[in-house]
Amino acid sequence: MSLNPSHTQTPHLGxxxxxxxxxxxxxxxxxxxxxxxxxxxxxxxxxxxxxxxxTVSNIIAGSTKPDAGTITWRGKPYSPASPAAAIDAGVxxxxxxxxxxxDLSVAENVYVxxxxxxxxxxxxxxxxxxxxxxxKRLGLDVSPERxxxxxxxxxxxxxxxxxxxxxxxxxxIFDEPTxxxxxxxxxxxxxxxxxxxxxxxxFIYISHRLDEIAQIADRVVVMRDxxxxxxxxxxxxxxxxxxxxxxxxxxxxxxPPLSEPGSETLLEVENLSSxxxxxxxxxxxxxxxxxxxxxxxxxAGRTELxxxxxxxxxxxxxxxxxxxxxxxxxxxxAAIKAGVVLVPEDRKAQGVVLEQTIGENLAIGNFDHxxxxxxxxxxxxxxxxxxxxxxxxVKGRPNQAISKLSGGNQQKVIIAKWIxxxxxxFILDEPTRGIDVGARAAIYDVIADLARSGMxxxxxSSDLEEVLGLSHRVLVLSRGRQRGILDRSEASNVAVMExxxx
Amino acid sequence: MAVSNDASELKAGSGAQxxxxxxxxxxxxxxxxxxxxxxxxxxxxxxxxxxxxTFRNILNVLDQxxxxxxxxxxxxxVILIGGIDLSVGSVLALAAMVxxxxxxxxxxxxxxxxxxVTALVVAGLCGLVSGLLVTVTKLPPFIATLAMxxxxxxxxNMITDGSxxxxxxxxxxxxxxxxxxxxxxxxxxxxxxxxxxxxxFLNYRATGRSLYAIGGSAEVARLSGIPVKSLTNWVYAIxxxxxGLAGIVLAARLDSVQPSSxxxxxxxxxxxxxxxxxxxxxxxxxxxxxxxxxxIIGVLRNGxxxxxxxxxxxxxxxxxxxxxAVATDTxxxxxx
Numbered sequence: 001m002s003l004n005p006s007h008t009q010t011p012h013l014g015x016x017x018x019x020x021x022x023x024x025x026x027x028x029x030x031x032x033x034x035x036x037x038x039x040x041x042x043x044x045x046x047x048x049x050x051x052x053x054x055t056v057s058n059i060i061a062g063s064t065k066p067d068a069g070t071i072t073w074r075g076k077p078y079s080p081a082s083p084a085a086a087i088d089a090g091v092x093x094x095x096x097x098x099x100x101x102x103d104l105s106v107a108e109n110v111y112v113x114x115x116x117x118x119x120x121x122x123x124x125x126x127x128x129x130x131x132x133x134x135x136k137r138l139g140l141d142v143s144p145e146r147x148x149x150x151x152x153x154x155x156x157x158x159x160x161x162x163x164x165x166x167x168x169x170x171x172x173i174f175d176e177p178t179x180x181x182x183x184x185x186x187x188x189x190x191x192x193x194x195x196x197x198x199x200x201x202x203f204i205y206i207s208h209r210l211d212e213i214a215q216i217a218d219r220v221v222v223m224r225d226x227x228x229x230x231x232x233x234x235x236x237x238x239x240x241x242x243x244x245x246x247x248x249x250x251x252x253x254x255x256p257p258l259s260e261p262g263s264e265t266l267l268e269v270e271n272l273s274s275x276x277x278x279x280x281x282x283x284x285x286x287x288x289x290x291x292x293x294x295x296x297x298x299x300a301g302r303t304e305l306x307x308x309x310x311x312x313x314x315x316x317x318x319x320x321x322x323x324x325x326x327x328x329x330x331x332x333x334a335a336i337k338a339g340v341v342l343v344p345e346d347r348k349a350q351g352v353v354l355e356q357t358i359g360e361n362l363a364i365g366n367f368d369h370x371x372x373x374x375x376x377x378x379x380x381x382x383x384x385x386x387x388x389x390x391x392x393x394v395k396g397r398p399n400q401a402i403s404k405l406s407g408g409n410q411q412k413v414i415i416a417k418w419i420x421x422x423x424x425x426f427i428l429d430e431p432t433r434g435i436d437v438g439a440r441a442a443i444y445d446v447i448a449d450l451a452r453s454g455m456x457x458x459x460x461s462s463d464l465e466e467v468l469g470l471s472h473r474v475l476v477l478s479r480g481r482q483r484g485i486l487d488r489s490e491a492s493n494v495a496v497m498e499x500x501x502x
Numbered sequence: 503m504a505v506s507n508d509a510s511e512l513k514a515g516s517g518a519q520x521x522x523x524x525x526x527x528x529x530x531x532x533x534x535x536x537x538x539x540x541x542x543x544x545x546x547x548x549x550x551x552x553x554x555x556t557f558r559n560i561l562n563v564l565d566q567x568x569x570x571x572x573x574x575x576x577x578x579x580v581i582l583i584g585g586i587d588l589s590v591g592s593v594l595a596l597a598a599m600v601x602x603x604x605x606x607x608x609x610x611x612x613x614x615x616x617x618x619v620t621a622l623v624v625a626g627l628c629g630l631v632s633g634l635l636v637t638v639t640k641l642p643p644f645i646a647t648l649a650m651x652x653x654x655x656x657x658x659n660m661i662t663d664g665s666x667x668x669x670x671x672x673x674x675x676x677x678x679x680x681x682x683x684x685x686x687x688x689x690x691x692x693x694x695x696x697x698x699x700x701x702x703f704l705n706y707r708a709t710g711r712s713l714y715a716i717g718g719s720a721e722v723a724r725l726s727g728i729p730v731k732s733l734t735n736w737v738y739a740i741x742x743x744x745x746g747l748a749g750i751v752l753a754a755r756l757d758s759v760q761p762s763s764x765x766x767x768x769x770x771x772x773x774x775x776x777x778x779x780x781x782x783x784x785x786x787x788x789x790x791x792x793x794x795x796x797x798i799i800g801v802l803r804n805g806x807x808x809x810x811x812x813x814x815x816x817x818x819x820x821x822x823x824x825x826x827a828v829a830t831d832t833x834x835x836x837x838x
Contacts, residue, residue: 312725333727342725350725353718355785364715365726367708374708417726 013074014038014202015060015171020069022055022226030055030226033069037171042193042203044213044235047223048246048436049407053206056223057173060204061093062086073171092169094160096176100148107131107144110163134162138192154185161192172196173204178212183297183501190216208437210239211465224248247438254441255469256448258488261290264323266456267340267425269309272318278304279480282318286425286456291447293471293491294460296500301480302460303345306427309458310342311335322424336365339424343414343431345460351414352402359385359398362417369420388416392446408432408439415446426450427458432466444470464493476500533779533791535830540798547805554808557685564690565678567800569594569755571693571793572748573767574774575700576629576741578792581775582704583716583737584784585636585643590745591767592654593628597621597746598759599658602667609667614674622746628654629742633735651768658761666760670753678754689751696744701789713737717784773820774799777827798823 015037022030030052037043045053058064060071062080071078073089080086083093100109107124108115110131116123131144140158148156157177164172178186193203193216205217213220217235221228222245230245244251267286273279279301286292294302307313309320311332320327320340327338335341344350352361362385363370370376370384385398392412396405402413411431418426428447432440447470451457461467467474474491476483476499483499548555573590580587598621603609605617628650635646677688704710715723716730724730748767753759778795780787802823806816 310725331727331729332725333729336727344725349719350721353715353722353785355718356714360711360714363711364723365728367711371708376706376708376711 012036012038014041015078016072017056017060018070018072020056020059020066020071022059022064022066028226030059030066033223033226033228035221035228035231037202037204039170039202040197040200041218042197042205042216044217044220045204045206045223046210046213046220046242046246048438049434050225051223051246052226053223054175055226057093057175057204057206060086060171061091061173087167087169090168090170091173092164092167092171093173094157094164094175094177096179098153098156098160100156100159102149103147105145105147106135106142106151106159109148109159110134110144110166112163130166131162134165135159137165138162139188153180154188157181157189158192165196170200171202171204173206175206176208177205178207178209181298185298186212209463210242210437213242222246243437247436251441254444254465256441256445258291258448258470258472259289259452261451261472262288262454264288266323267309267458268319268321268324270319270321272305272308272320273316274301274304274308274480275314275316276304277480279308279477282477282482284475284482284485286458288454288456289451290473291451291457291459291471293467293474294458294477295464295467295474295496296477298462299479300477300500302477303429305477306342306429306458306460307344309335309425310340310427312342312344336421336423339421341418341421341423341426343411343418343426343428345429345433347407347410347414347434352410354403356402357399358389358394358396358402358405358413361402361413362388362398365417366420384420388413388420391419392416393442406439407435408443411435411443412446415450419450422453423455425456425458427460429460430462431459432461432463440466464496468493468496478502533788533794535834536778536791536794536798536827539827540794540801543798543801543805547801547808551805551808554805559804559808561681561685561690563797563800563804564693565687565755566804567796568678568689568693569748569752570767570770570774570799571796572696572751573745573771574778574792574796575696575789576744577771577775578778578780578787578789579700579704579713579737580643580741581717581772581780581782582713582784582787583734584720585734585738586647586772586782587629587632587738587741587745588644588647588768589628589632589650589654590741590748590771591764592651592658593625593742593745594749594752594764594767595759595761596628596654596658596749597625598749598753598763599661599667599761600624601750601753602670602759603661605670606667609662614671618750621750622743625746625749626739626743629739629745630735632742633738636738637731637734655761662761664761666758668758670757675754675757678751689754692747692751697789697793704789709733714785717786719785770799773824777824779831795827798827 017036018034020030020033033052033056045056047053055064059066062083062085073091078089080089101112107128111127116126128144135142135144138158138161140155142151142155148159177189181189207213214236220232220235220237222230222242224246240251264287265285266288269285270283272282282305284292294306296302304313308315311329311334315329320329322338322340327340328334348354353364359381363381366384367376370380382398389396389398392415394409394412394416396409402410431447432443435443447457447459459467459470468491472488474486474496476486476496478500483502486495553559573594577587577590601617601621604612604620605614632647632650635641636643679687681687704713712723712728712733715728716733720730749764752763774795775787775792776782777798778787778791780791799820802820803816806819
């Protein structure tokens with residue numbers, strides 16, 4: 001590890017970034033960032049939200065201009081004026097939100113903007129043949145004439161990569177490429193990156209999933225508050241070290257100690273199946289004060305299962321009992337009334353109304369509490385909001401726009417919304433998705449407190465560490481089937497993955 | 503919404519004054535821009551004409567905007583939940599024709615009350631059908647109400663095979679003519695009363711607040727236990743009833759009903775709501791804002807008439823005002 005910006009550079013034809021600075025008004029988002037990417041190398045860029053990773057990659061990909069600093073690429077000074085200029089120079093970026101045209105074909109997407117022409121018309125035969133060749137190179141077997149909309153997210157990402165390859169990219173920047181991928185799909189992506197690396201391509205790899213870094217990266221660059229705070233020459237560094245460098249302080253512990261569950265069974269699920277067969281014959285129960293984790297690969301039916309229990313999606317058969325009483329699951333309202341609440345997977349689309357204030361968001365769904373007789377007075381909303389805010393330690397005021405809060409604080413607002421009812425069963429789907437590593441511990445504390453106060457808690461997460469660290473027991477789903485329930489003592493990475501891939 | 507919050511935050515701490523200004527800004531939430539526009543418009547017209555700023559003319563303006571105003575209340579609810587209703591002009595005509603057909607001595611002759619009630623029920627049913635097309639059939643609101651616009655207009659024409667019905671009892675036409683206490687006709691009073699009722703409903707009733715949540719994000723609202731589908735049906739039904747009521751008011755003003763009436767009114771109505779600061783993507787808007795939007799359109803038409811500007815040029819001016827109002831609103835939001 002070296003913190004010296006002018007550390008010894010072996011001459012090579014890769015990328016040298018030196019002294020990049022960028023400010024927006026008085027806010028400096030990037031300060032003196034320097035690093036290098038050698039040919040055939042994967043460099044992981046780590047950091048919390050706002051650490052400056054995106055700014056660096058946007059500068060390299062030509063969509064942002066730096067205030068100061070230089071870049072050398074393949075031995076020549078490089079300052080792309082636009083993404084198109086970057087692409088011409090062989091630098092491509094695969095964004096987290098894919099930039100494809102869903103109603104056009106795979107081949108059209110690969111060649112958009114430079115469709116092969118013959119005699120004034122598009123040469124479809126040539127376009128399809130060439131696109132097909134690139135897809136084969138990636139080991140992808142889809143028709144180039146298929147509409148992109150009909151492809152899975154993972155396949156859509158492959159189309160983006162194929163597009164970059166046809167543009168002769170030699171450096172690819174991946175921004176959280178695996179955020180929407182399952183285990184097998186991630187493995188396929190890694191295989192492709194390894195293959196392309198042997199052909200001399202370089203990669204900058206941005207991810208929040210620290211466990212992936214050791215698998216794919218050659219070196220690691222850690223950023224914090226716009227600065228590069230650490231460079232590691234190897235990728236197999238302890239997660240804890242990286243986390244501490246990312247958050248800038250020592251991390252005592254991520255997960256709170258768990259309290260002993262009570263004896264009363266609050267949630268019983270019997271032979272629950274979904275009409276689309278996304279889950280079948282699932283049965284489990286959760287006691288008061290207990291946290292049940294639900295693990296599984298993407299597409300295993302975890303989200304579908306908990307949404308059904310919360311009344312958000314219909315079921316085809318089975319029964320849910322809350323505190324011994326069967327719940328007629330014909331909508332979220334019925335589930336909430338029975339004491340089952342859900343913190344949904346997609347915070348921005350399902351959890352908060354971004355145009356509204358914190359107070360208004362807290363009041364949605366609680367008008368029966370806030371407004372006896374149906375009269376909602378601003379003072380009552382304010383009071384209700386203040387109690388929720390102080391109970392969960394949200395950093396904000398009731399009349400503040402919720403869009404101004406960090407992800408972690410927004411998540412706390414969603415949890416606070418339900419806490420006063422109080423619910424019997426609290427379900428959280430991906431509670432820390434998109435939340436900074438440093439802010440996650442606070443969410444874990446809140447979840448442990450929910451259990452301690454006597455609720456039955458269900459936590460769904462793609463982050464295996466999170467499920468193992470938080471749960472008394474872990475239910476593992478695979479392809480919609482329940483593969484087993486592991487006790488905390490027997491739940492390990494290996495044991496869960498074995499069941500999840502069975 | 504955002505404006506009122508900022509305004510109230512800025513002044514937080516100066517006690518009673520802050521509370522008063524917060525109340526004022528809550529009433530005209532997000533409408534300070536249009537309100538300033540309205541005031542400027544009135545100032546200019548007061549200076550350039552002798553007749554604009556007279557008691558009589560102000561009453562004229564209010565009379566002239568009753569039909570638009572009543573429809574705009576329903577449209578505000580629809581736009582708030584992220585919908586749109588293109589059928590209000592046709593529903594207005596259908597309701598008026600139904601009333602005329604049921605009540606008029608040349609036709610069923612069942613009396614005015616029967617006519618009015620039937621008209622409101624039919625209008626409400628039209629709205630409900632639009633709502634069901636949106637919630638059950640999952641049609642986009644634009645398409646569902648475009649279909650209803652055509653169906654209602656066709657039905658309005660079928661009732662009398664396209665001809666008008668003329669002549670209603672004196673008491674009915676006097677609803678819009680006689681000014682009680684020297685200033686208030688029943689129809690204008692009805693519009694003001696409805697505006698107050700719906701303003702209170704949207705600001706202080708749980709159901710009203712739920713409409714803002716639905717417009718902000720229907721999925722968030724649904725997962726929070728708000729009955730999104732049934733509220734959506736209700737909103738379209740109410741919008742239909744209010745369009746029907748506007749048809750009855752128009753009949754009283756004209757002492758006749760015709761199947762071609764209300765043509766293009768849906769666009770005026772949407773314009774008024776949007777000028778008043780509502781967002782077509784839902785979740786933002788208020789009755790106070792809509793009232794300002796309705797008055798801007800009313801004052802503009804009235805003032806341009808007083809200035810002797812031709813109706814063709816008036817259309818151009820109103821188009822420019824719509825673009826200006828929404829553009830300034832967008833700029834201001836971005837500046838924040």
